[in-house]
Amino acid sequence: MQVPAAFQYETATSVEHAIELLTRYGPEARVVAGGHSLLPMMKLRLAQPEALIDINGLGELALIRVDGHDLAVGAMVRHAELLASPVVGEHFPILRDAERVIADPLVRNRGTVGGSLCQADPSEDLSAAFSALRAALVVQGPGGRRTIGIREFFLGPYETALTEAELLVEIRVPIRSHASAYRKVERRVGDWAVVAAGAVLEITDGVVTEAGIGLTAVGAPRFVSEQAEDFLRGGRPDDESFAQAGRTAAQECRPTADQRGPVDYKRHLAGELTTRALRVAAARARGQEA
Amino acid sequence: MRITVNVNGEQHTRDVEPRLLLVHFLRDELGLTGTHWGCDTSNCGVCAVWLDGTPVKSCTVLAVMADGHEVRTVEGLAHGTELDPVQQGFIACHGLQCGFCTPGMMMTARWLLDHNADPSEEDIREAISGQMCRCTGYENIVRSIRWAAEHGGGARTADTATEAAPGREEVRA
Numbered sequence: 001m002q003v004p005a006a007f008q009y010e011t012a013t014s015v016e017h018a019i020e021l022l023t024r025y026g027p028e029a030r031v032v033a034g035g036h037s038l039l040p041m042m043k044l045r046l047a048q049p050e051a052l053i054d055i056n057g058l059g060e061l062a063l064i065r066v067d068g069h070d071l072a073v074g075a076m077v078r079h080a081e082l083l084a085s086p087v088v089g090e091h092f093p094i095l096r097d098a099e100r101v102i103a104d105p106l107v108r109n110r111g112t113v114g115g116s117l118c119q120a121d122p123s124e125d126l127s128a129a130f131s132a133l134r135a136a137l138v139v140q141g142p143g144g145r146r147t148i149g150i151r152e153f154f155l156g157p158y159e160t161a162l163t164e165a166e167l168l169v170e171i172r173v174p175i176r177s178h179a180s181a182y183r184k185v186e187r188r189v190g191d192w193a194v195v196a197a198g199a200v201l202e203i204t205d206g207v208v209t210e211a212g213i214g215l216t217a218v219g220a221p222r223f224v225s226e227q228a229e230d231f232l233r234g235g236r237p238d239d240e241s242f243a244q245a246g247r248t249a250a251q252e253c254r255p256t257a258d259q260r261g262p263v264d265y266k267r268h269l270a271g272e273l274t275t276r277a278l279r280v281a282a283a284r285a286r287g288q289e290a
Numbered sequence: 291m292r293i294t295v296n297v298n299g300e301q302h303t304r305d306v307e308p309r310l311l312l313v314h315f316l317r318d319e320l321g322l323t324g325t326h327w328g329c330d331t332s333n334c335g336v337c338a339v340w341l342d343g344t345p346v347k348s349c350t351v352l353a354v355m356a357d358g359h360e361v362r363t364v365e366g367l368a369h370g371t372e373l374d375p376v377q378q379g380f381i382a383c384h385g386l387q388c389g390f391c392t393p394g395m396m397m398t399a400r401w402l403l404d405h406n407a408d409p410s411e412e413d414i415r416e417a418i419s420g421q422m423c424r425c426t427g428y429e430n431i432v433r434s435i436r437w438a439a440e441h442g443g444g445a446r447t448a449d450t451a452t453e454a455a456p457g458r459e460e461v462r463a
């Protein structure tokens with residue numbers, strides 16, 4: 001039987017209360033949302049927080065809404081809710097693609113979008129998808145709210161730009177005319193990615209005006225391939241260009257060998273999945289594939 | 291910590307340690323051993339129960355997180371002495387095999403049929419994709435759930451089913 005080490009448990013009744021509790025308990029406190037990353041780590045004693053601040057009661061963080069020109073996803077939105085959201089499916093197929101392959105339906109019922117991002121697991125899917133989309137993360141702390149670009153949010157494995165008493169409250173993505181897709185190879189349902197890649201393309205008059213390439217599980221700095229993005233920008237959205245972007249992404253990433261495969265296999269997958277995600281995104285831009 | 295959890299329509303109050311997992315609360319504190327406990331790592335899904343109307347893996351939920359909430363377990367599936375169509379389907383199509391994954395499979399099946407009265411084989415396989423059967427009896431489990439759908443199992447009404455958690459509203463500001 002795996003049992004977490006003992007901890008204090010507190011239920012937050014508002015965002016302000018959660019921040020107050022985080023301030024009171026200090027650096028050894030952790031926020032628990034769905035708990036599907038944190039509780040397994042606590043059972044394995046990889047994490048031993050002295051206090052858990054439960055934010056499951058914060059309904060104000062559980063909404064998906066369109067706010068002006070942005071899609072705003074509350075940090076407590078469950079994966080299953082993001083997957084089922086029509087507005088997400090319509091404007092951000094990359095998020096729908098990614099959610100379909102995150103863990104399994106039961107885990108998606110409980111796990112949260114904000115929890116996934118704050119965990120900053122180097123193999124996590126939404127981190128790559130939202131990074132490709134250049135999301136903005138709204139965080140609240142004792143001094144008020146601030147917004148962090150997602151590419152400045154991830155400092156390293158399991159490390160984010162959140163300070164001790166800050167809470168991620170919302171993820172914002174501008175709604176604009178772009179096409180996107182996410183492709184993943186996993187060993188079996190519910191497993192972490194062997195490799196996954198996300199692509200976001202803005203195309204105007206047959207030219208790529210902006211590109212986002214997200215990569216997960218291959219040591220890509222901040223979950224993206226900036227070199228592939230730079231290569232795509234200003235070019236044509238064609239197969240040749242997508243193949244080269246894939247090669248560039250494969251060169252830029254830094255996979256490590258583990259039980260999911262050797263380095264050369266993962267690098268090959270990074271390139272191939274980047275190319276495929278770009279092809280699907282471009283087909284969607286042409287209205288050829290949902 | 292003192293918690294009160296509504297399990298299968300009945301209130302239960304206990305003093306528990308915050309680190310107690312929901313699966314152990316159900317089994318050890320309440321004696322509801324129908325919910326099985328397997329891999330302990332959120333992979334096998336045999337511990338599936340409903341929390342506020344949604345199936346979750348109870349080995350990855352703290353009992354204190356269920357304080358003030360509703361849990362439904364396999365013990366709450368039958369209607370008095372009448373078995374739920376899902377339970378009848380598992381008997382009719384031999385979906386039980388060794389029985390270890392059965393309670394969790396049936397809870398997910400009940401939830402699926404409440405939301406999709408006529409699920410395709412693909413829908414069923416997707417719904418149970420986070421749950422493992424060590425006998426690899428998936429064919430019969432899928433058939434059992436289809437049997438339930440075809441024998442009145444998909445037409446459940448709110449008076450017997452625990453209401454599903456309301457969907458989050460999408461607000462256009």
